Amino acid sequence: MLIEEQEYLDFDNVLIKPKRSTLNSRKNVTLTRTFNTKNSKLEVEGIPIIAANMDSVGTFEMAKSLAQFQIFTAIHKFYEIEEWENFAKENPEILKYVFVTIGSSDTEIEKLQNILQKIPEIRMICVDIANGYSEHFLNQVKKVRALFPDKVLMAGNVVTYEITEELILSGVDIVKIGIGPGSVCTTRKMTGVGVPQLSATIECADAAHGLGGLVCTDGGCVNVGDISKAFGAGADFVMLGGMLSAHKESNGEIIFRNGEQFMAFYGMSSSKSMKKHYGKVNDYRASEGKEVLLPYRGEVKHTVQEILGGIRSTCTYVGADKLKHLPKRTTFIKVSRQINTVYNNFERT
Numbered sequence: 001m002l003i004e005e006q007e008y009l010d011f012d013n014v015l016i017k018p019k020r021s022t023l024n025s026r027k028n029v030t031l032t033r034t035f036n037t038k039n040s041k042l043e044v045e046g047i048p049i050i051a052a053n054m055d056s057v058g059t060f061e062m063a064k065s066l067a068q069f070q071i072f073t074a075i076h077k078f079y080e081i082e083e084w085e086n087f088a089k090e091n092p093e094i095l096k097y098v099f100v101t102i103g104s105s106d107t108e109i110e111k112l113q114n115i116l117q118k119i120p121e122i123r124m125i126c127v128d129i130a131n132g133y134s135e136h137f138l139n140q141v142k143k144v145r146a147l148f149p150d151k152v153l154m155a156g157n158v159v160t161y162e163i164t165e166e167l168i169l170s171g172v173d174i175v176k177i178g179i180g181p182g183s184v185c186t187t188r189k190m191t192g193v194g195v196p197q198l199s200a201t202i203e204c205a206d207a208a209h210g211l212g213g214l215v216c217t218d219g220g221c222v223n224v225g226d227i228s229k230a231f232g233a234g235a236d237f238v239m240l241g242g243m244l245s246a247h248k249e250s251n252g253e254i255i256f257r258n259g260e261q262f263m264a265f266y267g268m269s270s271s272k273s274m275k276k277h278y279g280k281v282n283d284y285r286a287s288e289g290k291e292v293l294l295p296y297r298g299e300v301k302h303t304v305q306e307i308l309g310g311i312r313s314t315c316t317y318v319g320a321d322k323l324k325h326l327p328k329r330t331t332f333i334k335v336s337r338q339i340n341t342v343y344n345n346f347e348r349t
Contacts, residue, residue, distance in 0.1 A: 008195055008196040008199040008200075009196055009198045009199050009332075009334070010181075010196035010197055010198050010199075010220065011197060011198050011220055011221065011222070011225075011226040011229050011230070012222070012226075012338055013196070013198065013334055013335070014198060014229065014332040014333060014334055014335060015332070015333055015335050015338060016228065016229060016232055016314065016317070016318060016330055016331070016332060016333075017318075017331040017332070017333050018317045018318060019317075019318045019319050019329060019331070020319060021316055021317065021318065021319035022319060023315070023316045023319060023321055025316075026309065026312035026313055026315075026316055027312075028316075028321060029311075029312040029315040029316060029320070029321060029322070029323070030321065030322045030323065031047045031308060031311060031312065031323045032045065032046060032047055032070060032323075033045070033046070033047070033048050033236075033322075033323055033324050035048075035214060035236060037152050037173035037174070037214070038168065038173055038211070038212040038213050038214075039145065039149075039153065039168075039171045039172065039173050040149070040150055040151055040152045040153065040173055041150075042123060042150070042151075042152050044123075044124070044152060045070075046070040046071065046072060046096075046097060047069060047070045047071050047308070047323075048072070048231075048236055048237040048238065048323070049066075049071045049072065049227070049237070049238050049239075049240060049307070050071075050072040050073065050074055050099070050216060050237050050238070050239045050240070051063070051066055051071070051072070051073040051074065051239075051240060051241075051244050052074060052218065052239050052240060052241035052244070053074035053075065053076045053077065053099070053101040053126055053128055054076060054241050054245075055076040055078055056245055056246075056250045056251070056252050056263075056264070056265055056266070057076075057240075057241050057244050057245055057250060058073055058074050058075050058076040058101070059073075059075070059076070059249060059250065059251045060075065060079070060083070060087045060091075061248075061249040061250075061251060062244065062247075062249040062250065062300065063075060063087075063091075063094060063097065063098050064091060064094065064249075065249050065299070065300050065301060065304075066097070066300070066304065067091075067093075067094035067097040067098075068301070069301075069304050069308065070097070071097070071304065072097045072098070072099065072124075072237070073097060073098050073099070074098075074099040074101050074126045074128075074154075074239070075098050075099060075100060075101055076101060077101040077102055077103060077108065077128075081111065081114050081115055081118065084100075084115050084118070084119060085118055085119065088118075088119040088121065088122070092121065095119070095121045095122050095123070096121075096123055098122065098124065099124040099125060099126040099152075099154060100112060100115055100116070100122055100124070100125050100126065101125075101126045101127075101128050102125070102126070102127055102128070102144075103127075103128060103129060104127075104129050104136055104137060104140050109140075109143060109144065109147070112125065112144070113147065116148065116151070122151075123151060123152055124151060124152040124153075124154065125144060125148060125151050125152065125153050125154070126154045126155070126176075127140055127141055127144055127153070127154070127155040127156075128155075128156065128157075128176070129155075129156075129157070130157065130179075130187065131157075131179075132155070132156050132157050132158035132163060132167075132176075132179075133158065133163060137155075138166070138167075138170060141153070141155050141167060141170050141171060141172055142170050142171060144171075145170065145171030145172075146171075152173050152174070153171060153172050153173050153174070154172070154173065154174035154175075154176055154216060155167060155172045155174075155175065155176060156175055156176025156177060156178070156216070156218060157176045157177065157178050157179055157218055158175060158176070158177065158179070158204070159177060159178065159179050159194065159195040159200040159203075159204065160195070160200070160203065160204070161203050161204060161206065161207035162207075164177075164203075164204040164207040164208050164213075164215070165207050165208075165210075165211060167213075168208055168211045168212075168213035169211065172213065173213065173214060174213070174214045174215065174216050174236070174237060175204060175208055175213060175214070175215050175216070176215075176216045176218045176239065177197075177200050177201055177204045177205075177215050177216065177217045177218060177235070178197055178200065178217060178218040178219040178220065178239075179193060179194045179195065179200075180193065180194035180219075181194070181196075181197040181218075181219035181220030182218075182219035182220070182241055182242070183219075183222070183241065183242035183265075183292075184241070184242065184265060184266055184290050184291070184292060185219065186290055197217060197219065197220035197230075198220075198229060198230075198233055198332075200217075201215065201217040201230055201233040201234060201235050202233045202234055205233065205234030205235060205236070206234065209234065214236040214237065215234070215235055215236055215237070216235065216236065216237035216238065216239050217230045217233070217235040217237075217238055217239065218239040219239070219241065221238065221240060221243060222242075222243075224306060224307050224310030224311065225310065225314070225338075227240070227243075227307060227310070227311060228310065228311050228314035228315075228326070229332070231311070231323060231326050231327070232314075232326050232327055232329075232330030232332070233327070233330070233332075234327050242265060242294075243303065243307070244300060244303065245263070245265040245294060246262075246263040246265055246294035246295065246296055246297050247263075247296075247297050247298065247299065247300040247303065248298055248299050248300065249299070249300050250263060250265075252264055252265075254296055255293060257293075260295065261295070261296035262293040262294060262295055262296055263293070263294055263296050264291055264292070264293055264294075265291070265292055265293075265294050266290065266291035266292070311323070314326070315329075318330060
């Protein structure tokens with residue numbers, strides 16, 4: 001047993017200190033980035049935000065809407081091959097903004113092979129497993145890289161530098177960072193395992209960049225300011241779940257209560273998800289997610305505009321004319337309180 005004395009921080013433990021800026025307007029900030037991936041050698045260009053591969057977020061409809069902003073979507077793994085074919089046929093221009101998601105089984109690799117054989121224009125793959133420290137995860141990553149040497153490969157989730165380095169050396173281009181920070185994830189409650197997301201992002205980004213790799217921080221962003229903090233901490237991509245949920249593009253059922261509209265949002269390791277997709281919760285495991293009802297938010301484009309506007313504003317406060325300059329312009333200060341909450345219960349919506 002060991003105890004580390006180092007303090008680990010989350011997004012709500014810090015603020016970004018403003019710096020002198022020559023930017024006169026948010027419109028002068030460039031949010032698009034171009035990445036040259038280490039292992040696939042492919043170029044990825046766009047605004048580096050990714051809709052999470054959750055079945056109420058990473059939908060085809062979400063991908064269509066987000067691609068208009070040059071934002072990416074990790075499509076959830078429960079679509080059938082025929083659905084992929086129809087989507088690709090109708091939307092060939094946005095395939096460069098989507099990831100195909102798989103888990104750890106050989107069956108999912110076979111499905112991935114079928115999808116990419118029929119739709120070779122897809123350029124990006126996401127291998128998504130809750131515990132990125134298991135041996136079978138590393139084996140899965142190596143299999144996928146061997147089968148698809150010319151595809152961008154994102155994989156996770158992990159939270160420490162050693163495994164980040166190992167994944168990149170095993171063929172991963174983008175390492176996905178985060179264990180338990182999500183709004184509908186209960187992993188930390190059920191297992192006691194995790195690392196606060198800001199510190200995990202800083203540590204893993206430093207490790208990845210030293211090898212020419214990239215990282216995507218996944219989970220923990222409660223508000224737009226948290227997205228900016230993630231980028232400031234060195235994240236190349238930021239994956240969003242809850243912030244993009246409960247929209248028209250989520251494909252969820254709208255629930256009416258007391259004259260108001262709501263939509264369900266749940267973790268992919270929740271009982272709701274496991275029963276929906278696998279018919280049961282296996283008796284050797286426990287649910288590590290929860291289900292919540294969120295106010296229905298309409299079309300996602302309005303949320304996206306708020307997100308992009310907020311990030312641009314962050315950049316103007318610190319003098320970063322391009323998003324890629326934000327880490328160099330970021331100084332974090334530890335705080336005991338971020339915002340004044342006195343009138344939170346009086347807000348008009």
